[in-house]
Amino acid sequence: MGRIVGAFGVQGWVKVKPYTQRPEALGGFASWLVETPGGWREMALEGFEVHSKGPVARLAGCADRTAAERLRGSAVGVPRAELGEPEEGALYRVDLEGFEVRDAEEEPLGTVAGFLETGGGSVMVVKGAVERLIPFVAAYVLSVDREARRITVDWKADYDA
Numbered sequence: 058m059g060r061i062v063g064a065f066g067v068q069g070w071v072k073v074k075p076y077t078q079r080p081e082a083l084g085g086f087a088s089w090l091v092e093t094p095g096g097w098r099e100m101a102l103e104g105f106e107v108h109s110k111g112p113v114a115r116l117a118g119c120a121d122r123t124a125a126e127r128l129r130g131s132a133v134g135v136p137r138a139e140l141g142e143p144e145e146g147a148l149y150r151v152d153l154e155g156f157e158v159r160d161a162e163e164e165p166l167g168t169v170a171g172f173l174e175t176g177g178g179s180v181m182v183v184k185g186a187v188e189r190l191i192p193f194v195a196a197y198v199l200s201v202d203r204e205a206r207r208i209t210v211d212w213k214a215d216y217d218a
Contacts, residue, residue: 058075058076058077058083058089058133058134058135059073059074059075059076059077059080059083059112059132059133060073060074060076060130060131060132060133060174061073061074061091061128061129061130061131061133062074062129062130063125063126063129064122064125064126064129065113065125066122067121067122068115068120068121068122069115069116069119069120069121069122069124069125070104070113070114070115070119070125071113071114071115071116071119071125071128072110072111072112072113073111073112073113073114073133074111075111075112076174076179080107080111080112081107081112083105083112083114083133084102084105084106084107084112084114086102086135086139087101087102088100088101088102088135089102089114089116089133089134089135090133090134090135090136091116091128091131091132091133092131092132092133092134093128093131097134099136100116100117100118100119101116101117102114102115102116102117103115103116103117116128134151137149137151137152148201150172150179150193152203153169153172153181153201153208154169154170154171155168155169155206156168156169156201156206156207156208157205157206157207157208158181158183158185158189158191158207158208158209158210159207159208159209159210160209160210160211160212160213160214161199161209161210161211163209164214165185166183166185166189166210166212166214167183167184167185167186167187167188167189168183168184168185169181169182169183169208170182170183170184170188172193173190177192178192178193178194179192179193179194180192180193181193181198181208186214189212189216191210191212196211197210197211197212198210198211199211
């Protein structure tokens, strides 16, 4: 759903880079899952605001700037069950993990292991004989078949050689 990019003020608030189309929606959850060095940790959301430079949040147990800085770089998510079903024509990336990925000629490339966020957008991590990083954009993603759990891409196995 996003990434914590730093502290905001001195009272434990954090700045968040959202990966959602509607950043304000992040404030609608009672708690967030925050990736820490010890693993994912559920933290209650005690405050949330959207400022001109993006959203900021106050998380339980994060009482000062030092605690907020320790969360810098942490991924932010919410339990999948709280997301509900996506709108028509929309996808949740978490639902695509484990999907088979094939090229346009139906040659298997691997399965979706996850996604990375870059300055230019989402990149699909595909694990097969080799790990591939395929931009998750219309120019490369030809189709997503939820029933067959398959993604067809305009990508060749030898692009990574």
